[in-house]
Amino acid sequence: MTEAGVRLEARSVTVRFGGLVAVDAVDARFAAGELVGIIGPNGAGKTTFFNAISGVLAPSAGRLLVDGEDLTGAAPHRFAAHGIARTFQTPRVFGELSVMRNVDFGLQFAGRRRSAPAALRDADSVLRLIGLAQHAGLPAAQITPSQQRLLEIGMALATRPNVLLLDEVAAGLTEAEVEAMAQRIRALRDDLGLTVIWIEHAVTTLMRYVERVIVLHQGRKIADDTPARVVQDAQVVEAYLGDEIAEPVG
Ligand SMILES: Nc1ncnc2c1ncn2[C@@H]1O[C@H](COP(=O)(O)OP(=O)(O)O)[C@@H](O)[C@H]1O
Numbered sequence: 731m732t733e734a735g736v737r738l739e740a741r742s743v744t745v746r747f748g749g750l751v752a753v754d755a756v757d758a759r760f761a762a763g764e765l766v767g768i769i770g771p772n773g774a775g776k777t778t779f780f781n782a783i784s785g786v787l788a789p790s791a792g793r794l795l796v797d798g799e800d801l802t803g804a805a806p807h808r809f810a811a812h813g814i815a816r817t818f819q820t821p822r823v824f825g826e827l828s829v830m831r832n833v834d835f836g837l838q839f840a841g842r843r844r845s846a847p848a849a850l851r852d853a854d855s856v857l858r859l860i861g862l863a864q865h866a867g868l869p870a871a872q873i874t875p876s877q878q879r880l881l882e883i884g885m886a887l888a889t890r891p892n893v894l895l896l897d898e899v900a901a902g903l904t905e906a907e908v909e910a911m912a913q914r915i916r917a918l919r920d921d922l923g924l925t926v927i928w929i930e931h932a933v934t935t936l937m938r939y940v941e942r943v944i945v946l947h948q949g950r951k952i953a954d955d956t957p958a959r960v961v962q963d964a965q966v967v968e969a970y971l972g973d974e975i976a977e978p979v980g
């Protein structure tokens with residue numbers, strides 16, 4: 731990975747809550763256009779790491795660089811202005827507003843980037859991209875949970891990001907919906923050239939779609955490699971994957 735291609739870099743990032751070290755000196759680099767998975771048991775620090783790299787939480791120690799600029803301690807809007815967008819583990823759509831108005835809300839935070847890709851030009855384009863165009867007029871509360879997850883991704887995309895952080899967007903979905911979601915995520919990366927960092931519990935599906943996977947365990951990064959190599963890592967199998975992976979990943 732060349733230095734020039736690095737969009738986001740975490741240098742020894744630590745997040746403490748009182749005596750608890752939720753994220754423990756994590757180093758990670760994310761290149762332009764990469765699709766990277768983050769996995770690990772409940773409480774491993776995955777969401778907290780996202781909170782740190784999107785400015786929601788200031789790290790207790792370490793540094794965060796976005797396109798080479800040091801944003802350590804900056805507010806979330808500054809990370810957004812530098813092209814970082816995210817979804818939340820608990821969906822945050824506005825249920826009483828229409829699907830279209832929810833995307834409009836995201837678009838209010840866009841506009842900083844002069845050359846928005848045509849696919850992200852307006853709410854209609856974003857809705858087509860996430861496959862919700864035919865539900866544009868419905869209140870968000872009336873679409874399915876799976877569609878609400880897509881809508882959340884649409885709201886994040888409407889800010890015209892370079893880096894998209896997805897926190898368990900496939901949680902609670904059926905097996906077929908998880909597969910469709912994974913395909914959609916890869917297509918978004920391919921079509922928009924985004925860097926996508928994707929936390930998910932559906933490990934076997936995730937492993938088939940990402941190029942690289944980071945494993946967190948008790949706040950520490952214990953692996954960072956291709957899916958094929960990570961599933962053979964003794965420490966990872968011991969800490970986590972022994973229970974999750976029933977068959978080898980190709
Ligand atoms: N705001 C908070 N205050 C105190 N402890 C927290 C807070 N957020 C997360 N934690 C703790 O930090 C650890 C990591 O949590 P989290 O990042 O949510 O894990 P994951 O997303 O991998 O399941 C857990 O022990 C959790 O209870």
Ligand SMILES: [Mg+2]
Nearest residue numbers: 776777778819
């Ligand atoms: Mg989490």
